[in-house]
Amino acid sequence: MLNNAADQAKRIKEISGVDPLKCMKCGKCSASCPSFNEMDIKPHQFVSYILNEETEALVNSESLWKCLSCFACVERCPRDVKPGKLIDGARQYVVRQRGQDYLKADEIPALLDPELPQQLLVSAFRRYRR
Amino acid sequence: MSIEAKEEFRPNIVAFCCNWCSYAGADLAGSSRLAYPADVKIIRVPCSCRVNPMFILRAFEKGADGVIMCGCHPGDCHYSTGNYYARRRMTLLFSMLDYIGVEQGRTRVEWVSAAEGVKFSATMNEFVRKVRSLGKNVRLEDLRCRN
């Protein structure tokens, strides 16, 4: 993991391909987000955390795991910032570190139910694990 | 071997800009301080249709590494139809140049309006990058002109 917060912020920007300076703080993302109430850092705040290089808080945020990648914010963002991509960049950054999987192999059996579609597991694996 | 040590190639680029749209667009890029490399030198023409293919061949002959022609957007020509003529002429010329080995990347037509300073600057930056990656043009160069 990169030690320097500035480097971390830079890396997350690179992975996501998002330019946080384009944001005009309109709140369209937070107004659209179905996971808003579950998030500790709200969608419209993601950009500030990157710009202010407060990456420590961002990578440890619950929001990483509450985003559904439903693209509501991506679709509606008027400034082409797309906070959903930014939070996914942060999530990628975390899961690419060894031992940072949000979903551990041994907790999976307990979560399964017979009707569970494969698609769900595949998606969850890709989102939560390296 | 170090790549960094090698001095960056600076191409010589001629830009023909029509007086009504692109030249004004270049002015706007200037007054908005939207930088692009000094490699680009602009020649003012009344309309893109004033650009004779001969001028472009002459530029390559004299050692230009890239030539770009800018005009008003289709439909917006100050003289109604000039840019349509220019577009047809350049399409023909560029495919001929490509055939004789002057890469497509060295020639370009772009429509830039008087309000598009941002586009002018971005276009020039991109074009210079492209020509830089192609290196020096030697195809049409009149060797007698070499110093």
Added chain:
Amino acid sequence: MKYSYYPGCTLKTKAKDLDAYARSSAKALGFELEEIENWQCCGGVYPLGTDEIASKLSSVRALNEAKEKGQDMVTLCSACHHVMKRVNDDMQHVEDIRNRANNYMKLNEPYTGETTVLHFLEVLKSRIGFDKLKEKVVNPLKGRKIGAYYGCLLLRPGNLLQFDNAENPSVIEDFIRAIGAEPVIYPYRNECCGGYISLKEEKMAESMVNTIMTSASGFGAEMLITACPLCLYNLNKSDVATHLPVLYFTELLAEALGVKEEVQHAE
């Protein structure tokens, strides 16, 4: 007309119905779904990272196979549709991804996004035509009030997937009309069902699903149809599902075309 068909993981296991009804309906409508050989899972979610290459390769392989056969590719699952279209778009427009993927794949001829990707619904809409479909219906589902559930992956991002108006879609409603039933329009038909989050955050998914189901039911829907196995799974977990069943759209299609029985017998 033959299409390359990419079924995806779930259609081979938990969502066999979605697949079987689609194939028999296709036959009844006069087109064939030719399954791509040795397809691999698309991964379920599109890798958003700009530097993700490996996770896109399985999609590129399938897309290239369709290209070599000279066929358009058809998908049924919303997630596969989403991933395939976006990877294809990357191969068309993102030079870096295109180059790196092609370097890795070492194909005879580089793949640059030539394949057209269509969702089964798009085939019905633009290739068959809903008017034509209406003519082929032998068993119109008269009087049934059906709500379309699009979910998110079928529609968004709208300008890239070009599937339908992302905020006010109409394809499934047109489909419902074509098979003789009455569409019920409700506002949450393009809101997320919770997706994979239901694995670890059951409560969260539950409240989202309830909003959707309650709204649809309130507007008078007697049934919802969807194209996505994950949506179906999540929606069916809602308490409202007891009086608002959620089905695959292909099941109703097969029923309307009079081929539902034969599929069930084959099973």
Added chain:
Amino acid sequence: MQRIGVFVCHCGSNIAATVDVKKVAEAAMMEPGVVHSDDYQYMCSEAGQARIIAAIQEKGLTGIVVCACSPRMHETTFRKAAERAGLNPYMVEIANIREHCSWIHKDLEEGTKKAVILTRAAIAKVNLNTPLKSGESRVTKRALVIGGGIAGIQTALDIADAGYEVDIVEKTPSIGGRMSQVDKTFPTLDCSACILTPKMVEAAAHDKITIYTYSEVEKVGGFVGDFTVDIRKKARSIDMDKCTGCGVCQEKCPYKKTPSEFNRGLNNRSAVYTPFAQAIPNVPVIDREHCIKFKTGKCGVCAKVCQAGAVDYEQQDEIVTEKYGAVVVATGFDTIKLDDFDEYAYSQSPDVITSLELERIMNAAGPTKGHLERISDGKAPKNMVFIQCVGSRDITCRGKSYCSKICCMYTAKHAMLIRDKYPGVNVTVFYIDVRTPGKNFDEFYRRAVEEYGVNYIKGQVGKVAPQPDGQLLVQGVDLLDNKQILVEADMVVLATAIEPDSSVRSIATMLTASIDTNNFLTEAHPKLRPVESPTAGVFLSGVCQGPKDIPETVAQAGAAAIKAVGLLAKDKLLTNPCTAKADELLCNGCSNCADVCPYGAITYEEKEVNDHGIREMRRVASVNNALCQGCGACTVTCPCGAMDLQGFSNRQLIAEVDAICR
């Protein structure tokens, strides 16, 4: 051999900071033909010009190069200076070392190097310049105003009051435009119709103003001072001279199911209609698309009831051709389509409306007779939500990148009027920023908050979800509280972005006036010539140039009028002498040049030529200097190089190319 002087301007530090002006002046002295070079703080100043004049006279200069700002700024200044010194003004060339050099480069060495090259090119060109003389052309003392909204009306009145004839062309059946649809105006809350109607009447009664309603500009030819315009007067199917405006035809018309354009489709009108009560002219139009008589041949009720016998089903479109010296574009705006913004449920619920639709609902002559009620069920609303920036400030393909400018103020106006008339209605406004620059504007907005208790929430709305009972559930965010909120509303009003009227594109093309990426017409200079198009003789009035409110529009309309009057007041105009010229000896008479000329300036004549001693009759091209605009299309088309453009000749341009590539 030319004797050339080079004058390098510092432009304060604008040029001198990144270009070593002394070095440029030194380098210029090394070029062929240069006998004098100089640098000075401000060449465009009186003192700077005096230096140029002195040098021309003392050194007997035959051509000069000024290395300064863009020729679009000061070319005229320096040409005039040269003229005062007795030099032909077309012996002046400008090297643009500011906009194209010092302002975009940061490195002194690099900037200087490029400035030297640009100077070299200008010197190479001026070496080949020849003295040119402008011709003269006449000015038709009549102006055309395209668009009959408040911008067009005001411009026409101002031009007419100055004593010139003006024609207004308006595509709808009445003048009045958007302002006639507005109920009240901010920040004074005047009744819009009450202040507009007198202007409409004044324009109609003015003996210098001719109004063509239900008419469109179809073709534009000519140029500044001498435009020829075809106006299509669409068949009204009503005789304007006979009609008394009694309105019986509209009452009796059996087809009343056409959505009313004036009321934004909120109610219906008859097939024969005048858009609104105060319409000018007060003569209806038969909408042939919807009229039963035109669709089926059966009906004819209006003709039967018309006492004046004014109904004429046989009437045909008529083309009027008129000459004008100046054209003012005042085509106005429309609101954007909301198809891509359906998260606001505009197409899903009739109770989600645009602000312009609310204007009609609030208006006493509107579809609800001025009562605030829901379109769906006619119930009085208790909770209203306003959403700002719908499509404005949106850089994606869905919206418009610019701020529509008027929405913050009209939303405050609506909120205030509703709270004033219906104190029981709760009004919530979702905003990104409240922008109120303007006289008494911010005070107005604060009154809405402080005196009328309008609830302003900083944040946007993500979704408007219609509920089964017809209520609208608005899901938004309160950014200051950091909370997602749900607001129940009976009506939602969208402050929809405005865009130039769709007709502007074809009009701009006809006038060869440039247009920007958002379809707003471009000004000749964004700061110093804001009401003129770069195309000479074309002026801009109102929102066609950029978003603006009514007072700004009226101010600009006046400015456009005075510019037009300034042109019309001239007896003669000097023409551009940079015209094409054919070399009779080289011309082979092929007619290619005449084919590409957009102005019909090239004709062919049989002429006796002396080709190296051989006298013979030949068919050769001849350019009419009064018509030629100097585009140069013919010069490139000519297969034998007979055609050349004065001021931008082949030799001059090649000399520039050579100088740059040297």
